[in-house]
Amino acid sequence: xxKDLFIGLSQNQFLNxxxxxxxxxxxxxxxxxxxxxxxxxxxxxxLNAQGxxxxxxxxxxxxxxxxxxxxxxxxxxxxxxAIHENKADAHISLKPxxxxxxxxxxxxxxxxxxxxxxxxxxxxFINIDMEDYSHLQPSFDLLDELSKEYSNVGTVIQxxxxxxxxxIKKYKDYRLRIVKGAYKExxxxxxxxxxDIDTNFVKLIEWHLLNGKFTSIATHxxxxxxxxxxxxxxxxxxxxxxxxxxxxxxRKDMQLxxxxxxxNFTTYVPFGKDWYGYFxxxxxxxxxxxxxxxxxxxxxxxxxxxxxxAGAFLLGRLTKRK
Numbered sequence: 001x002x003k004d005l006f007i008g009l010s011q012n013q014f015l016n017x018x019x020x021x022x023x024x025x026x027x028x029x030x031x032x033x034x035x036x037x038x039x040x041x042x043x044x045x046x047l048n049a050q051g052x053x054x055x056x057x058x059x060x061x062x063x064x065x066x067x068x069x070x071x072x073x074x075x076x077x078x079x080x081x082a083i084h085e086n087k088a089d090a091h092i093s094l095k096p097x098x099x100x101x102x103x104x105x106x107x108x109x110x111x112x113x114x115x116x117x118x119x120x121x122x123x124x125f126i127n128i129d130m131e132d133y134s135h136l137q138p139s140f141d142l143l144d145e146l147s148k149e150y151s152n153v154g155t156v157i158q159x160x161x162x163x164x165x166x167x168i169k170k171y172k173d174y175r176l177r178i179v180k181g182a183y184k185e186x187x188x189x190x191x192x193x194x195x196d197i198d199t200n201f202v203k204l205i206e207w208h209l210l211n212g213k214f215t216s217i218a219t220h221x222x223x224x225x226x227x228x229x230x231x232x233x234x235x236x237x238x239x240x241x242x243x244x245x246x247x248x249x250x251r252k253d254m255q256l257x258x259x260x261x262x263x264n265f266t267t268y269v270p271f272g273k274d275w276y277g278y279f280x281x282x283x284x285x286x287x288x289x290x291x292x293x294x295x296x297x298x299x300x301x302x303x304x305x306x307x308x309x310a311g312a313f314l315l316g317r318l319t320k321r322k
Contacts, residue, residue: 037079048088055127055267057094058076066107076092101139169211173213244258
């Protein structure tokens with residue numbers, strides 16, 4: 001029920017619009033690194049100074065207009081140039097739907113090709129983030145096409161999908177980020193029970209650590225992190241074969257501690273005004289995340305808006321049932 005609530009909130013247009021308008025007043029700076037490139041580069045450099053690398057996400061997805069997809073592409077190209085010019089330790093994460101996947105596959109491919117090509121000039125990695133199941137195979141198809149020309153591209157494996165084990169074996173020679181999964185997927189395609197997802201998550205991590213090129217372990221779960229530490233030690237896996245990843249604004253102390261312990265660490269750095277849907281899906285993915293940022297993010301005004309949106313969501317559910 002809680003996961004459904006957060007997914008519903010992420011799709012609430014009123015709250016999304018309000019978040020864009022009042023983001024900073026609502027505490028958005030605690031979960032996004034900036035609303036523009038200059039602010040974001042400053043945040044990246046602060047993290048770099050503490051031994052932390054970054055992957056940068058230009059917030060926004062599910063774009064249905066060509067001009068919006070083109071605008072997103074140009075924004076990402078600007079970020080690539082800014083990272084290079086500022087000698088920042090960072091790479092790019094992007095979503096195919098933001099670049100036109102729902103408009104036209106070839107249009108999206110050309111946008112991605114331009115981005116990956118520009119990043120390749122600077123020896124910069126591009127990660128293709130995975131979205132919901134309806135976009136899963138097309139996203140892998142885009143990776144296959146881009147890989148014919150470039151080697152600086154990888155993607156994400158979502159542990160809640162039944163097909164994840166097959167996908168991770170197919171793409172073992174790629175740099176992969178392994179996550180649990182943040183969308184609500186039908187039982188036909190994905191595990192529904194948390195224990196099943198957690199078990200598969202650890203299974204995939206272990207397999208790719210032993211057999212893959214480079215593994216990005218994206219989790220805030222200290223139990224998983226401690227397990228990985230023991231696993232790599234027991235199997236003599238060198239630190240340059242993997243990294244831990246966490247979201248900007250979440251478990252800051254643990255991020256710094258892992259970096260200090262000598263592990264490669266990357267913070268997922270989102271920027272832009274379209275932060276609300278992203279944040280709600282992070283809570284849907286792991287409701288415990290709410291506790292990690294509650295004191296930093298939630299004000300009386302935020303809680304009021306959450307209450308209004310939750311009420312609207314529940315009312316909508318009841319109306320549909322009737």
